[in-house]
Amino acid sequence: MAATKTGVDIAAAMITHPTAAADWLLVAPVLLCMVGGATTLILRKNVRIQPLVGISLLALLVLTNLGLFAHVWQNGVVTMVMGQWLPPFGIAFTADALGVTLALIASIVGLLAGIYAAGSIAASERRYGFYPFLFMLLCGVSGAFLTGDIFNLYVWFEVLLISSFGLLVLGNTTLQIDGALKYALLNLIGTTLFLIATGLLYGLLGTLNMADIALKSRALGDSGPLLGISALYFLAFAMKAAAFPVNFWLPASYHTPRIVVSALFAGLLTKVGVYALLRVLVLLLPAGHNWMHGLITVVAIVTMLTGVLGALAQADVRRTIGYLVISGIGSMLAGIAVGSEVALTGAIMYAVHSILAMTALFLIFGITGKDRGTFNLRELGGMYRRAPLLSAATLILLFAAVGLPPFSGFWPKVLLVDGALAAGQGWLAGTILLASILTAITVGRIWIFAFWRGGPEGIADGTQGVETGPEAMPLQVPFTAWLPLAVLIAMIFWLGLQPEGLMQLAETGAHTLLDPTAYVQSVFGVTP
Amino acid sequence: METILAITVGAFFAASIYLMLSRKLVRVLMGIAILGNAVNLLIFTSGRLLREVPPIIPAHAYVPEAITANPLPQALVLTAIVISFSFFAFFLVLGYRAYQELGTDDMLEMRVAEPVNEPEPPLGY
Numbered sequence: 001m002a003a004t005k006t007g008v009d010i011a012a013a014m015i016t017h018p019t020a021a022a023d024w025l026l027v028a029p030v031l032l033c034m035v036g037g038a039t040t041l042i043l044r045k046n047v048r049i050q051p052l053v054g055i056s057l058l059a060l061l062v063l064t065n066l067g068l069f070a071h072v073w074q075n076g077v078v079t080m081v082m083g084q085w086l087p088p089f090g091i092a093f094t095a096d097a098l099g100v101t102l103a104l105i106a107s108i109v110g111l112l113a114g115i116y117a118a119g120s121i122a123a124s125e126r127r128y129g130f131y132p133f134l135f136m137l138l139c140g141v142s143g144a145f146l147t148g149d150i151f152n153l154y155v156w157f158e159v160l161l162i163s164s165f166g167l168l169v170l171g172n173t174t175l176q177i178d179g180a181l182k183y184a185l186l187n188l189i190g191t192t193l194f195l196i197a198t199g200l201l202y203g204l205l206g207t208l209n210m211a212d213i214a215l216k217s218r219a220l221g222d223s224g225p226l227l228g229i230s231a232l233y234f235l236a237f238a239m240k241a242a243a244f245p246v247n248f249w250l251p252a253s254y255h256t257p258r259i260v261v262s263a264l265f266a267g268l269l270t271k272v273g274v275y276a277l278l279r280v281l282v283l284l285l286p287a288g289h290n291w292m293h294g295l296i297t298v299v300a301i302v303t304m305l306t307g308v309l310g311a312l313a314q315a316d317v318r319r320t321i322g323y324l325v326i327s328g329i330g331s332m333l334a335g336i337a338v339g340s341e342v343a344l345t346g347a348i349m350y351a352v353h354s355i356l357a358m359t360a361l362f363l364i365f366g367i368t369g370k371d372r373g374t375f376n377l378r379e380l381g382g383m384y385r386r387a388p389l390l391s392a393a394t395l396i397l398l399f400a401a402v403g404l405p406p407f408s409g410f411w412p413k414v415l416l417v418d419g420a421l422a423a424g425q426g427w428l429a430g431t432i433l434l435a436s437i438l439t440a441i442t443v444g445r446i447w448i449f450a451f452w453r454g455g456p457e458g459i460a461d462g463t464q465g466v467e468t469g470p471e472a473m474p475l476q477v478p479f480t481a482w483l484p485l486a487v488l489i490a491m492i493f494w495l496g497l498q499p500e501g502l503m504q505l506a507e508t509g510a511h512t513l514l515d516p517t518a519y520v521q522s523v524f525g526v527t528p
Numbered sequence: 529m530e531t532i533l534a535i536t537v538g539a540f541f542a543a544s545i546y547l548m549l550s551r552k553l554v555r556v557l558m559g560i561a562i563l564g565n566a567v568n569l570l571i572f573t574s575g576r577l578l579r580e581v582p583p584i585i586p587a588h589a590y591v592p593e594a595i596t597a598n599p600l601p602q603a604l605v606l607t608a609i610v611i612s613f614s615f616f617a618f619f620l621v622l623g624y625r626a627y628q629e630l631g632t633d634d635m636l637e638m639r640v641a642e643p644v645n646e647p648e649p650p651l652g653y
Contacts, residue, residue, distance in 0.1 A: 151607075189560075195608060
């Protein structure tokens, strides 16, 4: 053996056996997204075949994520290392319950958005690359959820950021350019802060592997530089997650792009920031998390309240939903602020719920907005008479956004309030409930004005509104629009009625974050 | 050597933040470019510096025979340079398009997405 000759044990640094077939599942979602992006880019001039190929590949992505999900469900945390270099030298992909759950939900939302886009994105915009951007966005999102290396996480952030720029300006209107400029500048500064913190963390600990950082930061305890780096990470990810006071890019830009793009962004992008906060603050830097506990609580409270008050003050439905996304981020931050297993479980469940509900809300108002040509609450109205089923669906989604049973928003809020009360933080629990009540007022107003009343402003209630013309006809909802909505609403219903499965998953995820033994063991193969 | 570079990094950050606080888009973009370089220098410095000792392992050995320069920060910086360069290229185009569409490079006057006199929501039922 060469190893004995030189006195160096190569087996400690390199893999000497081939990677097991099941481990390839870990990188499969990312690889598939890259293949999908390349294929749809090649087919960009063939605007009829491109959506079909894109949707098939997205369906395959969901199946792959299901496979990975089953793998993690059976074996616990799994790790794959790149290029035969063992951690902490090589880049590792590590999937735990939190990562795979979010990756699976993200791919489902991606598939549904792909279907919706087939009916709503103009051929010229498909030619400019809607599907390739969608695939690269999902590539960045899946990579961020599955990676076990902090610099690699930064790279995935940049991948999803540049593809979100592409999606945002697709359509090239003045409104979009204005929104994209603010979104792009502030998000780039946010990810640059992330990179700064990562550089400093590497200088302090000499490692980039997440499991290794988790061990070394715990051994280091309350060191000043570590706390400073934690604060920098909190600022960077709070910017990505749109937490107050660094959230003004979101209401400035989320109402500008095509509605399916808004739906994707509202569903996925801010949640990647929340995921990174969970991963970095709770798993990697618990000392910083404890130290900033009070700050995170204040940020969570202010984010919840400013979010929902902002939503109350908007006339544009899309901007209202944008503010509701922010308010939801506040609830997730509340879970992170409390930091107990129950509260973190609530935060993870809320992230899943928020992905589904916010995407579906944007898609619904895409249908009414396309029909009426407006998103202004004053000019909408009369939808209940023309589309009773769609109105009922909207009511379900709005109730879910408030957190009423029996929909998916109820259980996360129960857990968050329970966790906050158990930790003796009555103010936080009270704010969560107050924000829910204000959300109920906001969404109630949306439904009353856009659906229930007879017609746009100026038409008295009880009258028929517009009697003639296309606006009196029943609303035709195309297949590509109602199918994604039906799936999302079914999931929201199911997660409200049968929350045990998701709760167990989120609990496992929260447990892995608080106690990194399983995570570290999966990466290094030994108990620390 | 690290001290000198640390001061340089600080100066870079100061310059870039000063530029990014400006109302003029062009200055903000210049601030972004300097910010990218400041971060690259920061990563380079945090990997500790050593002069001209390439991390090459001789053919007969499995580990370097002496202390070498740290190659990892250079790999990180290379990645970050590629990313910040491509982003800057995108920003230049986006900034120019914004100037064409909006007719101004003053950030305070870019109010198309969020108009100054936004319509109020319905105030009663």
